[in-house]
Amino acid sequence: MNATFKILRYDPDIDTRPHFKEYVLEALDPTYRILDALLDIKGKLDGTLTFWRVCGHGVCGSDAMQINGMNRLACQVLLQHVDTEKPIIIEPLPYLPIIKDLVVDMSAFFEKYEMLKPYVITDEAPPALERLQSPCDAELIMESSKCILCGCCTASCPSLWSNENYLGPAAFVQAYRFVFDTRDVAPEVHLAAVDSAYGIWRCHTIFNCVECCPKDINVTWHISQLKKRLVTDTM
DSSP states (O other): OOEEEEEEEOOTTTOSSOEEEEEEEOSOOTTOBHHHHHHHIIIIIOTTOOOOOSSSSSSSOTTEEEETTEEEETTTOBGGGSOTTSOEEEEOOSSSOEEETTEEOOHHHHHHHHHTOOSOOOSSOOOSSOOOOOHHHHHHHHTGGGOOOOOHHHHTOHHHHHOTTOOOHHHHHHHHHHHTOTTOSOHHHHHHHHSSTTSGGGOOOOOHHHHHOTTOOOHHHHHHHHHHHHHHHTO
16 A cells, blocks of 8 residues: 655744645555654654654543644554545644644643543541542443543534634533542532633534544533533522
């Protein structure tokens, strides 16, 4: 399998604006991932190509980028599932400031995450081993706990594109995870963070977040449950 990769490049030290550059790789195995191709390009064709990757197995979320117009993890996309008859277009996650090439600045993303107080709030002393839950209680937050904070969903959200202060879907999934955690004694604290001028009510249920989530989290459903909880708690 041969493939042409059209990659958006940007080096702030030498470029005035981002531009595309093409690379051709030959005799690739169909089970090659986009990440493998990027490593080959960097190792064999152009050592200046810059991107993030850590685990390479869909756990860390560091290699999130836009592949043929959709936010994905490069380590999860196989070449055999991509149309190689035309150039494979690879760009950094949209909207987020580009640091260099496919690396974006996630500072604002994590600042919004921290606003939620993303930890279990409790008034009990730490146990010797762990805070236990029933299987049913654990199931309530199981799907939301799969979020790896890759930023794919938030970078795909039109509400963020129109307002940089919008918290974004990843923040809401994390809020759900702690609001509905039965070990947490202060769900109102997490709820208050999303019930703001730039919070959950700016979600217009467009489903971009659901479509691109690499962990198949039904982000919109989790947002709807937070909205119901907010309405119920104020009645």
